[in-house]
Structures are given as C-alpha cells and as structure tokens.
Amino acid sequence: MPKIKLAEKTINIVKEICAKYDNNEGELINVLHNVQAKLGYLPAEVQELIAKELNSSVAKVYGVVTFYSFFTMTPMGEFPISICMGTACYVRGAEQVLDEFKRQLKLEIGKTTEDGKFSISCLRCVGACGLAPVVMVGEKVYGRVSPQQVRKIIAEYQDGCPSS
Amino acid sequence: MADYKMHIMVCGGSGCRASESDKLTQNLDTALQKNGLEEDVQVVTTGCFGFCEKGPVVKILPDNTFYTQVTPEDAEKIVEEHIIKGRQIKHLLYEDPNAKELIPDSKHMDFYKKQVRLALRNCGFINPENIDEYIARDGYAAIGKCLSEMTPEAVIEEIKESGLRGRGGGGFPTGLKWDITRKSEADQKYVVCNADEGDPGAFMDRSILEGDPHTIIEAMAICGYCIGADKGLVYIRAEYPLAIERLKIALDQAREYGLLGEDILGTGFNFDIELKYGAGAFVCGEETALIHSMEGLRGEPTFKPPFPSVSGYNEKPTNVNNVETFANIPVIINKGAGFFSQIGTGSSKGTKVFALAGKINNVGLIEVPMGTTLREVIFDIGGGIKDGKKFKAVQTGGPSGGCLTEAHLDTPIDFDNLIKVGSMMGSGGMIVMDEDDCMVAVAKFYLEFTLDESCGKCSPCRVGNKRLYEILDKITQGKGTKEDLDKLRLLGNVVKDTSLCGLGQTSPNPILSTLDNFYDEYLAHVEDSKCVAGQCKALMQYKIIPDACSGCTLCFRNCPVGAISGERKSPHFIDQSICIKCGVCYEKCKFDAIEIV
Ligand SMILES: Cc1cc2nc3c(=O)[nH]c(=O)nc-3n(C[C@H](O)[C@H](O)[C@H](O)COP(=O)(O)O)c2cc1C
Ligand code: SF4
Ligand code: FES
Numbered sequence: 151m152p153k154i155k156l157a158e159k160t161i162n163i164v165k166e167i168c169a170k171y172d173n174n175e176g177e178l179i180n181v182l183h184n185v186q187a188k189l190g191y192l193p194a195e196v197q198e199l200i201a202k203e204l205n206s207s208v209a210k211v212y213g214v215v216t217f218y219s220f221f222t223m224t225p226m227g228e229f230p231i232s233i234c235m236g237t238a239c240y241v242r243g244a245e246q247v248l249d250e251f252k253r254q255l256k257l258e259i260g261k262t263t264e265d266g267k268f269s270i271s272c273l274r275c276v277g278a279c280g281l282a283p284v285v286m287v288g289e290k291v292y293g294r295v296s297p298q299q300v301r302k303i304i305a306e307y308q309d310g311c312p313s314s
Numbered sequence: 315m316a317d318y319k320m321h322i323m324v325c326g327g328s329g330c331r332a333s334e335s336d337k338l339t340q341n342l343d344t345a346l347q348k349n350g351l352e353e354d355v356q357v358v359t360t361g362c363f364g365f366c367e368k369g370p371v372v373k374i375l376p377d378n379t380f381y382t383q384v385t386p387e388d389a390e391k392i393v394e395e396h397i398i399k400g401r402q403i404k405h406l407l408y409e410d411p412n413a414k415e416l417i418p419d420s421k422h423m424d425f426y427k428k429q430v431r432l433a434l435r436n437c438g439f440i441n442p443e444n445i446d447e448y449i450a451r452d453g454y455a456a457i458g459k460c461l462s463e464m465t466p467e468a469v470i471e472e473i474k475e476s477g478l479r480g481r482g483g484g485g486f487p488t489g490l491k492w493d494i495t496r497k498s499e500a501d502q503k504y505v506v507c508n509a510d511e512g513d514p515g516a517f518m519d520r521s522i523l524e525g526d527p528h529t530i531i532e533a534m535a536i537c538g539y540c541i542g543a544d545k546g547l548v549y550i551r552a553e554y555p556l557a558i559e560r561l562k563i564a565l566d567q568a569r570e571y572g573l574l575g576e577d578i579l580g581t582g583f584n585f586d587i588e589l590k591y592g593a594g595a596f597v598c599g600e601e602t603a604l605i606h607s608m609e610g611l612r613g614e615p616t617f618k619p620p621f622p623s624v625s626g627y628n629e630k631p632t633n634v635n636n637v638e639t640f641a642n643i644p645v646i647i648n649k650g651a652g653f654f655s656q657i658g659t660g661s662s663k664g665t666k667v668f669a670l671a672g673k674i675n676n677v678g679l680i681e682v683p684m685g686t687t688l689r690e691v692i693f694d695i696g697g698g699i700k701d702g703k704k705f706k707a708v709q710t711g712g713p714s715g716g717c718l719t720e721a722h723l724d725t726p727i728d729f730d731n732l733i734k735v736g737s738m739m740g741s742g743g744m745i746v747m748d749e750d751d752c753m754v755a756v757a758k759f760y761l762e763f764t765l766d767e768s769c770g771k772c773s774p775c776r777v778g779n780k781r782l783y784e785i786l787d788k789i790t791q792g793k794g795t796k797e798d799l800d801k802l803r804l805l806g807n808v809v810k811d812t813s814l815c816g817l818g819q820t821s822p823n824p825i826l827s828t829l830d831n832f833y834d835e836y837l838a839h840v841e842d843s844k845c846v847a848g849q850c851k852a853l854m855q856y857k858i859i860p861d862a863c864s865g866c867t868l869c870f871r872n873c874p875v876g877a878i879s880g881e882r883k884s885p886h887f888i889d890q891s892i893c894i895k896c897g898v899c900y901e902k903c904k905f906d907a908i909e910i911v
Binding site: 175176177178179180182183210213214217218219220221235236237238239240241242246249250253273274275276277278279280281282284291293297298300301 | 328329332333366367368369512513514515516517520521552553554590591592593594595596607609610611612613669671672673677678709712743745747751756759760763766769872874875894896897898
C-alpha cells in the first residue's frame, strides 16, 4: 500500500481521541472505536499514530485491529451493505440473498465497488431475527429480503441517496 | 403511571424499530394531540414484548388489547377507533393460526400462556428510559434490602439456596461463584457483566438490556456488595447500539438518584459501572478472552486456572456473570430463594429465556420454567412450523450445541438433560429447522462460523476445524466418501479433547450431533450423491417437466438471471449453465411443473 500522509485535521482528531482516554494503552479498543467512527476506517498510518500517542507498539495496535472483525483497514462504500449471516437468517435463506448481492454488484465480501458507492460485508445477527433474512444498508434495516428484491434495494441507492 | 386513563405500549426493541415502530410512536402522539387526548392517554415506548414475528407490536392498557404488525399509518385509526370509540380494530388483532380466530388480548394468546417471566418481567411493561417506572415495579428494592437488612454472606446464602446457575452457557452455580470471589483477598475487585452475546441468532441479552437496563445495574451493585467490589464493567457488543444507549441513560439516572456512585442510599457502600465495548469477536464471550479484550488486548483465551474469580481484570479477582443471570438476582432477593427454587427441575431452578428463530411461526423471545419440553416450546408457544412444513430438527446451544430430533421433543429442558441428549443449553438460542434444511449444510454453516471466530491460539482448533470444514465441504459438493464420515468423528473428538478453550472444545458438537442423529442424510450425500433436503446446490438441478408446464411464463419472468427460455403457452426450459439454483421458479410455479433432481 502506498503511504498516505495524514492531514493535519486527521492527526488532531486522533490525538484528541487518545487524550480523551488519558493516552491509556488499556483503552486501545475504545480509542479504535472512536477513531473508526470518525474516519470510517483505520489505515496503517493512523494505527502508527495511535501507537505513538498511547505509548504502545505498532505491532500491538495492528494485532488488535486485525483480531476484531469490527475494525477495518479499508474504507467502506458510501452505502455499506451488510447481510446478516446469523443462524436465524441463514436458515431463512440469507445465503441466496448474499449471492444475489455479490452477483449484481460483481463484488466479493469485504470489497468496495470502483465508484466507492457500495461495499458488501456479512455480520452476525443484528437482533432482528423475527425479520429474517435481514439486510442493512448503512443504518437502514430491510427485513424478509428475498433474492428478487435485491435489484430494487440496490436501485434505491444507485442515484444518490434515497428520498427518506 | 399516575394520572393517565389509558396507555398505549409500543415495542421499541431492535426488531420492531427496524419496522418503523419509532415513527408509529410519533404518529400516535400527533394523533392524540390532534384529538386533545395527550393528558389522558400516554404512549410508552417499551422493551421487547417477545412476539417479534408479528412486529411492530402494540398493547393497549388497561384492556390488554394486543395489536400486531402495526404500521405508522395505523396510528390515527388506533386513536380514533380504539381510544375514542372503544372499538377494537379487527385487522390489527392477532389471528390464532390454528383456531383461525381473532385473539382480543395478550392473556389469551398461546404464545404467552405457558410463559413465566422472571428475567423478562419488565420487558414490554415499562419505559426502559425512565427509572421511575422501574422503581414502581419493585425496582431497586432488592439493593435496598441487601444494604440495609442483609450481610453479604446472607445474600450469597440466599442466592446459593435459590439454585440459580449461570445463564451464559456453563451453568455454574452463581452463589458459589460469588462466594469464591468474596473469599479471594485483594485491594480491588471487579464485577463484570458479560453482554457479548456471540451466539448468532440469539437476542436474549440484548432484549433485557434494551427493555430493562436498570435490573442489570441493580444486580451488579448487589454482586459488588457481596464480593466486596466497588467497580463494575459491562462488556457489550458494539453491534447493539440501542442497548448501549439505553444502558447509558439508565446509568446516568441511577447516579442521579444516588443508586450508583458514592455512599449508596447512605449506607457507605460505593459502586459504579463503566461500559467496555466488544468489537466483533465471538471468542470474547469466553470469560478469560473477555477480560483480555477489556484490557485493550487481542481477545485470546488463557488457561484456567487461575479462574477470573481469583485473578481476572488487571489480575484482580473478577466475578463474571451473564446478563440473564443478573436479571434473576433482584427477583430472588425480593421474593426469596424459596419462590425461585420451586420453579424448574431438580438440578436446574427457575426459568430460561430462549430466542426462538428459524422455520417457526412465532419467532421471538420467550421465557419458560426449566423442565418445559421442547415440544411445548416449539408447538404450543412457537406455534409450530412455518408454512405447514414438517419439523426436522431443533438446534440449541448455538455453535457449541447440537441438533435434536423428533425423538427428543418430549425431553424436559434443563442443563443436564440437554447435555445427556447430545446438545447443551448454551445461552438460549433455539433454531428450528424443517424438512428443507440439510443437516450436513447446517453443520457446515456452524463450522464456518467457528472457523471464522477461532482466535488461532491453539492448533487443534485452528487447524482441526479447518480440516473438518474441508471434509464437510467435500461432502456437500458430492465428493465425499464413507471414510470421510469416520474421519469427521475421529477428528471431531480430537479437537474436542485437545483445544484450550470452550470454543474449540465444543466446536465439533454440531457435526457430532448431526452424525449421530442424521447419519442417513450424510450417507445419502456420500453414497448416492443425494441431498434429501434439496439444499446442497452442487447435488441438484431444477428442471421443468414439459408435460406439466403450461407455458404461463411466470418462471421466465421471475428468474433473476434469465436462465429460463420458452414461448408463451409452450413448455419452458432452464439453461443449467446460467441457473444459480435460487429456487424462485420452483416456488412460483403454480402447476408443480418444476422438479428438483
Ligand atoms: C466460546 C465461548 C463463548 C461464550 N460466549 C458467551 C456469551 O456470549 N455470553 C455469556 O454470557 N457467556 C458466554 N460464554 C460463557 C462465559 O465464558 C462465562 O462462563 C459466563 O459469562 C459466566 O457467566 P454465568 O455464570 O452467569 O453464565 C462463552 C464461553 C465460551 C467458551
Ligand atoms: S480453542 Fe480455539 S478459540 Fe479457544 S484458544 Fe484455542 S484457538 Fe483460540
Ligand atoms: S440472525 Fe439475522 S438478525 Fe438475528
């Protein structure tokens, strides 16, 4: 990966968050949550900075980032699509829905479309099992999704944001 | 709930929120104002009612009318018809699928009749964002009683006597755990609530936190009093934003009321609670991994002993309990150990909350006395199998558990019985499967999950599960042999016996239990290349029976990939090279002209 130079603003955001947790190494996971919430992802350069701020090693920060599936080192799409692969959704056909998203967007799990619009990921149970199978696009939850509805859901976001 | 004449209770759990229950609440408020009723009728956003299948759910008090699948557009009608004219709205009532009659109120629903709600006692009854409503239902009475009337030893004795066992999966006696932690000497101790809820398809803990957060706060404080800790930590999944928000609100309110912080209720007892967030790793539900994760490290388990109750968070004695375990504590203190221990079976007292899901009519959250049979849960409460299909299996215990069959339906559910029949209680996920579910594919699904979630620290789990997965994959591709089945069993047992933590020690259970209970299905895969359930795609083809096809073009129009061709009114044809085997044509065809071969 080519190295990116962090903008002054980004550096300040990260430093502020670290300071909020007293630059305490034990708060690493909370720091990562906060930084990812602000920046959308955790590129290597940001991890280096966090390691420095918390007086920790880059190896440790990287080790933690890669251990937990919630943290990502690549930016997600503008409309991140998450397909629930929890058991309840699985037995009600989530796999077919996932296949259909992959096919329509010509995307693999964890990847983002070239225009940066969509990314696909799987998650395990959002707790709306009554609506299985469940798909989330950003914060919006779609319940009882069938493979046939996939095209419609994508179309909602194709030309910018949906009306609601 | 002082002066209001009526209450409209709207479910604000994650499931119902996903179907716009928050918009419904707004619309109800607007409609009430429009009719000048805002002083007489209160709209209350509650926690989960449990009847998630038919959400959003609305209950009207005092008459208990129970409306299901209510949309925001129904708000005006509810106010104008029900509230003002006192007429129930027929089309929103729940129809009993068997008797085919409308059920006027929740008391008459089979779904609720056999339930006993202890841990869920407040879910659906109170606004979780209002501490006064919790207090009005005996909230914080238990901590008051403990601090003013009972010694820590007496409280522990009460818990021991109640027979409460941990609800997080292990079933360890809670009173004993508290006792051990109490007796560990240290300058600092911790109370930890395990709200990681990793079992996919289970949502008991989330619902309790969303619907009744104060009960957890109260119970943790009681635990702190007993073991001698002034600090509590809740380790909660970051995927549960609503539960986190409600817990934060509850913590602030409890502090404001002097129920958390310094000198609680003027007794000199100090206790406060901090939140720690998970980051999507199933293994972090294991208590040693959870503790490492709270310390900001990779969530890898470590060898026990030392147990957390001796050396846990920051190497101090730490008492880890599950959310549901805690939710039972105030009940035991308020109503006595005797009340609690009279419910349940010999070795398992009280109730258990289950998240019912899968191919069942009433997906939702239920709480039943220990000893209730699987049949009662699935058929009486759960309303039986969806679309009139045939029951095939029920999976309990999540990725650590096993699949049970028809033959086990009359087993009374408790910790020991479930282990005896080859599964386990786990945290309470209960997934029902029907004839269309392939048991080999189900085992593979769980294994894929464990494989993903294995922390990789020890090789039996890291490598062994991978090999198990590869064998299962081979079988579902129709390339397996009979020897593979023996290999699965052998390797499965090795992984069980040699893994470091509970994840690896239980990960082969879904395979071993399906091998035991559905051996024929495995055989059919390896000997006849047949998947009886028609789920293993590599082993099947959709074909149109020319004689039965009327050429209605329905399949042609519905196929998502354009694999079907043919002229109107003449038999159609599926191009196997394009077909993705989604099964839409099969479902849509009105003439049974499509077969799976
Ligand atoms: C792989 C694995 C995952 C676990 N996940 C959870 C979980 O999600 N929630 C939970 O409360 N306990 C979980 N446990 C059990 C905990 O290790 C621990 O036994 C429990 O939190 C103790 O609380 P209890 O005695 O109240 O049940 C898990 C154990 C293992 C081995
Ligand atoms: S059994 Fe699996 S999850 Fe547990 S420590 Fe070993 S590798 Fe990690
Ligand atoms: S399994 Fe998909 S929401 Fe629970």
